[in-house]
Amino acid sequence: MSERSDLPPDVTADPIKSGAAARSLLIVDDDEALRQRLATAMGRRGYKVSTASDVAEAIALGHRLRPDYAVVDLRMPGGNGLEVVRELHAVRPDMRIVMLTGYGNIATAVTAVKVGAIDYLAKPADADDIDRALNATGTKLPAPPENPMSADRVRWEHIQRIYEQCDRNVSRTARQLNMHRRTLQRILSKHSPHE
Numbered sequence: 001m002s003e004r005s006d007l008p009p010d011v012t013a014d015p016i017k018s019g020a021a022a023r024s025l026l027i028v029d030d031d032e033a034l035r036q037r038l039a040t041a042m043g044r045r046g047y048k049v050s051t052a053s054d055v056a057e058a059i060a061l062g063h064r065l066r067p068d069y070a071v072v073d074l075r076m077p078g079g080n081g082l083e084v085v086r087e088l089h090a091v092r093p094d095m096r097i098v099m100l101t102g103y104g105n106i107a108t109a110v111t112a113v114k115v116g117a118i119d120y121l122a123k124p125a126d127a128d129d130i131d132r133a134l135n136a137t138g139t140k141l142p143a144p145p146e147n148p149m150s151a152d153r154v155r156w157e158h159i160q161r162i163y164e165q166c167d168r169n170v171s172r173t174a175r176q177l178n179m180h181r182r183t184l185q186r187i188l189s190k191h192s193p194h195e
Contacts, residue, residue, distance in 0.1 A: 022048035024067035025134075028058040028084055029100070030076045034123075038071065041127035055079035062088045067095065069134050072117075074101035074108065082108075082115055089116025098133045100125055122157070159187055 025047040029035040032053065039049045050065055052058035055078045062070070062084070070088050072081040085097050099112040099120045109120040119133040159177065166172040170188070174181040 022046060023069060024048045024050070024065060026050050026052065026058065026061055026065065026067040026070040026088070028052045028055075028070065028076070028081065029073040030054060031073070038127060038130070042071075042131070045127065045131050055081075055084055058084045059087045062091050066092045070095060070097045071130055071134075072097060072099055074099060074112075082111060085112060085117050086115040096134050098130055100130075122154075156187070159184070163188065 023046060025042055027035055027038055027042065027049060028051070029038070030053050035051050035053065039051050043049050047069065050061055050067065052061050054076055058072070061067075070085075072084045072088075074081040076084075081099055081101070085099060088095055088097055093116075095116075097117045099109075099117045100123055101108065101120075112120050119136070121129055121133060159173075162176050163170075163173045166176060170184055171181055174184045177184065
């Protein structure tokens with residue numbers, strides 16, 4: 001999917017919020033439903049939104065459009081969001097980029113910032129959280145999200161990430177997490193904890 005000129009009129013830039021010109025934003029996520037919801041929500045906040053569903057498309061759009069802002073998912077087919085962040089930052093060093101992921105960890109957050117992201121948000125991040133992160137100024141960090149993930153949810157997300165990285169092999173995942181296999185099976189059989 002490319003430039004979002006096909007959005008309905010109520011999703012285009014709001015002159016009150018955006019001043020003389022709309023702020024351009026590239027949203028990169030392979031989850032179509034999430035990408036479209038976020039594009040609509042950010043359009044209502046005064047951004048001129050373009051979207052991409054994979055690494056190659058994101059890099060091509062980044063070179064062509066040189067947007068003011070970008071929101072990039074970490075895990076995508078054909079590479080990962082860190083490649084996109086690195087390339088977008090090289091194309092336009094002043095671009096404000098926020099990395100999104102459902103599998104947050106400190107090492108990846110540090111890497112994202114090193115390659116050019118200004119912030120790193122765990123999914124599900126809402127449009128207000130993303131807007132605040134994109135527009136945070138100075139050295140002051142943006143305010144924490146109003147509804148952060150619970151400790152149980154963070155633990156569950158971490159276990160799911162390692163499970164996926166181990167190709168959904170329970171024994172291998174249990175070894176990686178230094179956890180008894182049966183304990184891991186019980187955790188995996190439950191639904192995710194509420195936020």
